[in-house]
Amino acid sequence: MDKTWVLAEQRGGVPAGIVLELLTAARGFGGVVEVVTWGPSSESTATVLGRYGAAKVYDVGDIGEALPGPKVAAAIASQVSGGNRPDAVLIGATHDGRDIAARLSVRLDLPVLTNVVGITASGGRLTSDHSIFGGSTLLRAEFTDAIPGLFVVQPKSFVAEPAEPAGQRSVEIVAIEVPETGATNAARIVARHEEERSGPKLDEAAVVVAGGRGLGSPGNFALITELAQLLKGAPGASRAIVDAGWVPYALQIGQTGKTVKPMVYIACGISGAAQHMVGMKAAQKIIAINKDREAPIFTIADLGVVGDATKVVPKLIEAIKARR
Amino acid sequence: MNVAVCVKQIPDTAMPPALDPRDHTLVREGKLIMDESDSYGVEMGLQLVEAAGGGEVSLVSMAPNSATSGLRTALATGAAKAILVSDPVLAGSDALGTAKVLAAAIARLGPDLVLAGTESTDGYAGTTPVQVAELLGWPSVSFAKHVKISDGLLRIQRQTEAGYEEVTCPLPAVVTVTSGVVEPRYPSFKGIAAAKSKPVEELTVADLGLDPSQVGFAGARQQVISVEAAEARAAGEIVVDKGDAHERVLGFLEQLKIL
Numbered sequence: 001m002d003k004t005w006v007l008a009e010q011r012g013g014v015p016a017g018i019v020l021e022l023l024t025a026a027r028g029f030g031g032v033v034e035v036v037t038w039g040p041s042s043e044s045t046a047t048v049l050g051r052y053g054a055a056k057v058y059d060v061g062d063i064g065e066a067l068p069g070p071k072v073a074a075a076i077a078s079q080v081s082g083g084n085r086p087d088a089v090l091i092g093a094t095h096d097g098r099d100i101a102a103r104l105s106v107r108l109d110l111p112v113l114t115n116v117v118g119i120t121a122s123g124g125r126l127t128s129d130h131s132i133f134g135g136s137t138l139l140r141a142e143f144t145d146a147i148p149g150l151f152v153v154q155p156k157s158f159v160a161e162p163a164e165p166a167g168q169r170s171v172e173i174v175a176i177e178v179p180e181t182g183a184t185n186a187a188r189i190v191a192r193h194e195e196e197r198s199g200p201k202l203d204e205a206a207v208v209v210a211g212g213r214g215l216g217s218p219g220n221f222a223l224i225t226e227l228a229q230l231l232k233g234a235p236g237a238s239r240a241i242v243d244a245g246w247v248p249y250a251l252q253i254g255q256t257g258k259t260v261k262p263m264v265y266i267a268c269g270i271s272g273a274a275q276h277m278v279g280m281k282a283a284q285k286i287i288a289i290n291k292d293r294e295a296p297i298f299t300i301a302d303l304g305v306v307g308d309a310t311k312v313v314p315k316l317i318e319a320i321k322a323r324r
Numbered sequence: 325m326n327v328a329v330c331v332k333q334i335p336d337t338a339m340p341p342a343l344d345p346r347d348h349t350l351v352r353e354g355k356l357i358m359d360e361s362d363s364y365g366v367e368m369g370l371q372l373v374e375a376a377g378g379g380e381v382s383l384v385s386m387a388p389n390s391a392t393s394g395l396r397t398a399l400a401t402g403a404a405k406a407i408l409v410s411d412p413v414l415a416g417s418d419a420l421g422t423a424k425v426l427a428a429a430i431a432r433l434g435p436d437l438v439l440a441g442t443e444s445t446d447g448y449a450g451t452t453p454v455q456v457a458e459l460l461g462w463p464s465v466s467f468a469k470h471v472k473i474s475d476g477l478l479r480i481q482r483q484t485e486a487g488y489e490e491v492t493c494p495l496p497a498v499v500t501v502t503s504g505v506v507e508p509r510y511p512s513f514k515g516i517a518a519a520k521s522k523p524v525e526e527l528t529v530a531d532l533g534l535d536p537s538q539v540g541f542a543g544a545r546q547q548v549i550s551v552e553a554a555e556a557r558a559a560g561e562i563v564v565d566k567g568d569a570h571e572r573v574l575g576f577l578e579q580l581k582i583l
Contacts, residue, residue: 067491069454069464093450095467095484102419102454111418111545114449127549133341136556139348140549152451186463187493194487207582231582243504249469249483255448256502258485264582266573275448281557285580287573293562300557303576307565315570320583323574 001029001121005086005148006054007072008037009096013044017203018092020160022153023052026090027163029121032056034086038063038072042173050171053163058176069099070185075178076100077107080148088126088149090119101152103184113141114152126151134274134296135281155203156259156282195250200234202251207233208262208283210253211241212276214269214290214309218246223313224268230320236260238270254279269309272297289313325376325473327369328433329403330426330440330453331385332359333394337445347541348548349416350446356387358394361441363508364501366398368471369439371506376473379436380404384429386414386422392524399519400511407433411528416541419447423455425539428532430456437478438498442467457498464498465491469505 004026009016015037026033035049038060046057060075076089089104091097093115105112118129126149130139143149202208209231211224221241228235236258237251253260255275265283270276272288272295280286281300288301289309298304305312333356335341342351358366369381383398383406390410399406407429414425430438438457443450457464469488470481478493483502493499511519529536537543563572577583 067463067465070458073458095482098450099454099464099466102423102451103458105420105451106423106455106458109420111420111543112449112451113546114419114451131554135554137343137551138554139343139551141546142549143546146545183461183494184458184463187465187491187497189489189491191490192484192487193489231577239503243502245504248487249502250486256442256450264577264580275445285576287576289569289573293564298562299559301562302560303573304560304562305565305569305573306562307569311567312565312570312573316573319570319574323583 001031001087001124001126003032003034003086004029005089006033006035007089007091007097007100008035008045008049009092009094010037010039010041010045013041014048015045016092016094017160018094018153018155019049020052021155021158022090022092023049023054024160025119025158027053029088029126031087034058036060036072036076038068046171046173050168051162051166052160053167054171055168057171057173059173060176060178065189066185067099067187067189068096069103070181071178072100073103073107074181075176076104078179079176080108086148088151091150091152093152093154098152101150105150110146110148110150111143112150112152113143116151116153117157119151119153131278134277154259156261195248199229199232202234202236202253203258203260205234206263207231207266208236208253208260208280209233209266209268210236210238210270210280211268212238212270213240214271215241216310220310221246223310223317227266227313227317230317233262238273238276267297268313270297271295272300325373325379325437326433326435327372327379327381328384328430328435328438329362329365329369329381329398330438330456331362331366331383331395331398332444333357333385333387333391334359334444334446341446343551347416348551352388356391356394358397359441359445361443361445361503364503364505365439365441366401366403367506367508368501370402370509372437372471372473382406382433382435384426384433385409386425388415390526395524396519397511399522400515401509402515405522406524408524408526409529409532410526413529413536413540416544417539418544418546419449419452420455421539421543423452423459424534425529425532426452427456427459428534429527430460436495440498440500442500442502453498453500460498462496462498463493465493466500468499468501471499471501471505
């Protein structure tokens with residue numbers, strides 16, 4: 001393994017959390033680790049990337065109001081076809097990351113391995129782990145004659161750690177050209193909206209309290225928010241109630257939502273669909289409150305309460321308040 | 325306004341999924357149903373055609389053994405016709421191989437817009453629609469939670485990790501829609517009867533002018549090394565609420581020093 005590239009999506013002037021996880025993983029492959037970034041903050045991003053082991057940062061530059069997929073994929077493909085070819089490209093499974101991976105795959109005519117939850121390097125080959133069927137089965141795969149290997153990796157698959165000995169403080173930033181992208185680059189972002197949030201971020205909180213259909217009505221989600229606040233945690237939700245419009249998508253936990261690994265996960269009125277469990281089963285402790293004794297969530301819960309969440313949670317809230 | 329909707333026919337999700345022990349592909353025997361996440365694309369397509377006051381919704385699907393059971397559901401709700409690509413050489417196709425097939429089929433239709441789900445329920449790679457867009461040389465907007473067209477321009481609310489973006493995009497384009505974006509309609513009796521006679525054009529890989537080495541196991545260029553049961557997380561203590569279960573939860577949180 002001579003060279004690995006990591007895609008560095010920026011969030012507010014610094015790399016997204018998953019980028020640091022991917023850099024940590026890439027360092028373990030043995031070769032040089034380089035990064036491709038885009039957006040307005042390549043300088044501040046590069047400083048952080050260096051601490052996590054990046055030797056060089058390829059900068060696509062500020063792409064303005066364009067969606068990243070077409071330009072970033074075209075810039076990387078042009079490097080590869082020009083001879084600057086890594087053995088692997090690690091891409092975080094974010095919305096933009098998946099778009100870039102898809103377009104890069106076509107540009108290079110190479111397959112992509114998606115939903116990766118682990119990567120092992122041995123004998124110059126990379127083997128990827130895939131958690132399938134709601135986490136009950138572990139599948140290992142590898143590319144045959146496809147270089148660079150394109151891997152789309154789920155968040156929280158690796159624990160981010162700065163490079164040891166300390167990584168470089170100043171990293172070489174190399175601007176790379178974006179070839180003509182034609183009609184593919186015609187979409188424009190005209191406004192950005194962020195959901196308001198108080199308390200810790202959902203994917204960083206030590207305690208997550210999540211609600212599902214078993215809450216019965218949208219109004220009852222206030223119970224989840226209140227319990228989360230009392231425990232200094234973050235509220236989350238199953239896909240069912242996000243789809244039903246009870247709460248915004250930013251709260252969704254699972255396959256297409258956030259992956260969480262809190263100390264304690266409290267599932268209230270969530271049955272535990274496979275796509276939900278893959279997003280939370282790595283919690284240290286799981287408490288589940290659900291009416292249906294047969295709900296799959298009870299097969300992984302450390303403490304399971306067979307009961308109505310709308311009855312148990314209010315009493316729990318009162319009991320916690322009474323302790324103070 | 326002509327809309328092509330990518331539809332995947334998958335095994336009934338009520339049945340536990342399984343891998344074929346010989347080639348590690350998902351077992352797709354028995355009656356296939358339309359992936360529920362595609363029902364939102366079909367409904368969105370029907371609504372956009374209705375709003376435009378003309379045009380039609382066509383379905384594009386790739387499936388083994390000429391399966392059409394999943395397509396009939398969408399035809400019954402109002403789609404006009406379907407293209408089904410079915411060919412033994414497609415076995416083992418990955419997302420890119422699938423995208424090549426779908427893009428070639430879509431090119432025959434020449435639609436103004438292609439809709440697809442953000443990811444399938446059974447394989448959930450989530451890259452196929454945007455690969456189709458790149459193959460066609462079109463723009464794409466993924467994770468759309470609201471879609472409308474005005475003055476010939478798509479106006480989309482695109483989900484992001486922290487909220488959403490308002491995105492504009494000219495046609496033709498590929499858009500992936502999230503589940504819940506619209507409320508899929510139920511087929512009427514009249515629709516179900518009419519669906520039986522709606523045209524489903526069945527094509528092979530050769531009909532699409534694709535090289536067989538580009539699809540199937542040959543095109544996928546990846547292999548499964550092993551499949552094993554993941555380390556199971558054991559079930560713990562179960563209490564049935566008799567009005568005091570919150571006390572056990574409180575005790576548990578105290579034990580963990582959360583309280």
